[in-house]
Amino acid sequence: EAQVTQNPRYLITVTGKKLTVTCSQNMNHEYMSWYRQDPGLGLRQIYYSMNVEVTDKGDVPEGYKVSRKEKRNFPLILESPSPNQTSLYFCASSLGQGQYEQYFGPGTRLTVT
C-alpha cells in the first residue's frame, strides 16, 4: 500500500531534550516536506526537500533541522525543544513540486512541557 508513515504518533517530552520524528514514504517520491498545524493558523511549512541531499527552509524553520540521506526518509529533528513547538506535525511527499498531489502522513502530536 502506498503510504507515508510517521513515528512516533504521540510524544510528550521536556524542554531541551533532543528528539527525532521519522518520516518514510514508499512511493519513490522526490519531494518531501514537513508541516506543523496549529489551531486557527492552518498548515505551515517547516522544511522541504527536492531530492536526496537537497533541503531548504520553509516558512517556520527556526528550532528544527532535517536531513535527506535516502530518498524514502526525511526525519525532523528538534535539537532543543521548547513549549512553543507543541503542535501537530505532518510529513508529506509528492512526485515533485507544482501540481503533483501531495500525500500526507498520519501526523505526530508533540507536547513539550
Place this chain on the structure above:
Amino acid sequence: KNQVEQSPQSLIILEGKNCTLQCNYTVSPFSNLRWYKQDTGRGPVSLTIMTFSENTKSNGRYTATLDADTKQSSLHITASQLSDSASYICVVSAPDYKLSFGAGTTVTVRA
C-alpha cells in the same frame, strides 16, 4: 496576513443536505488551487486540484469551482453524509510552487 481566507470557520448541517464552503485568496499569480479533506486525527487527503484555466472539478459528491478573476473558489458538498464530517482546507500554489494554506472550515454532519 494569510493569503488564503476560508469561510465559514465552521458549520453544522443535517445529513442529506448540501453545503458550500468558500475560499478567497490573494496569491497572484497562482499555479493551481487544491481542496483537501482532513478527518480528525488524520492527515489531509486531496479532493481536487484545479489549474487557473479550470472552472470546475468534481470528485464524487464534492464539486470545486474556481473564479480566477475574483480570486474565489468554493467547494460544494452534495447530499452530505456523516462521513463528510471533517475539516476542509483550501491550498493555493504560486508559480514558484510555494503553497499557501487556509485555516480550514470544520464541517459537522448530524443525523
